[in-house]
Amino acid sequence: MHQTAADPPRPAGRWRLVALLVPIAIMISAGYVASATWPTLVNDHPLWLLGLSSLNRYLVATTPVTDFWPFLVVGTARLMLPDPFFYLLGWWYGDRGLVWLNHRFPSVLRSWALFEKFFRRFRYPAVFVAPNNAVCLLAGVDRMPFVPFLVTGFAGTVARILLIRATGDLFASPLGWVLDFVERWRWPLLAISVTGVVIGLLTDVAGRKGRARAQLDDADPADADGAAAAADPDGDADPVGTSDDR
Secondary structure, three states: OOOOOOOOOOOOOHHHHHHHHHHHHHHHHHHHHHHHHHHHHOOOOHHHHHHHOOOHHHHHHHHHHOOHHHHHHHHHHHHHOOHHHHHHHHHHHOHHHHHHHHHHOHHHHHOOHHHHHOHHHHHHHHHHHOOOHHHHHHHHHOOOOHHHHHHHHHHHHHHHHHHHHHHHHHOHHHHHHHHHHHHHOHHHHHHHHHHHHHHHHHHHHHHHHHHHHHHHHHOOHHHHHHHHHHHOOOOOOOOOOHHHOO
């Protein structure tokens, strides 16, 4: 999915970059908070947990302890919240947005390498079935019209939440046992969750530093200028803000 000469220009301004990456960073941080604190939230403050992160496991776990409409509204809003930002990242920065996402989160796009080739043909079913960050970014890169993108993503998200709610209702009895266990052992589970998140973050930072060092070690100094020009054909170095990796 590369920009062609017939495509409208993709604006690249620092204010647009900040307007996209700051909310994305906040939502990523909220997800880390949810992963660390879920044992203290899932029973007593389930909607707070869904507001921080509406991963499938949290949606299923909170089914027995939430009313239908708050569950649907909060879950849908949280799942939809990142979509416009990743869509605009793809719309404004094109393939450079994909490069940035793959650099920061290598596992996100790895499984979509083949899928990208067929995205234009199946983009509406893809957005309906899996309106995740990678698909939303690809929709922006492909310049899928925004309103159909939003409506399709909303319909798919609601369908997903209704399916998860039905699954949670079906397994209400074993879920109740799990929630009782979490309530009884919340503090040890909290310590384990916090430790796991911290270790994961440290591992991620170390891995990114290792990849950066490997790229520097493999680089040919004689080709440095050419590589920089190829990576930044518009002369806007670091177009999607990877220079904050320190």
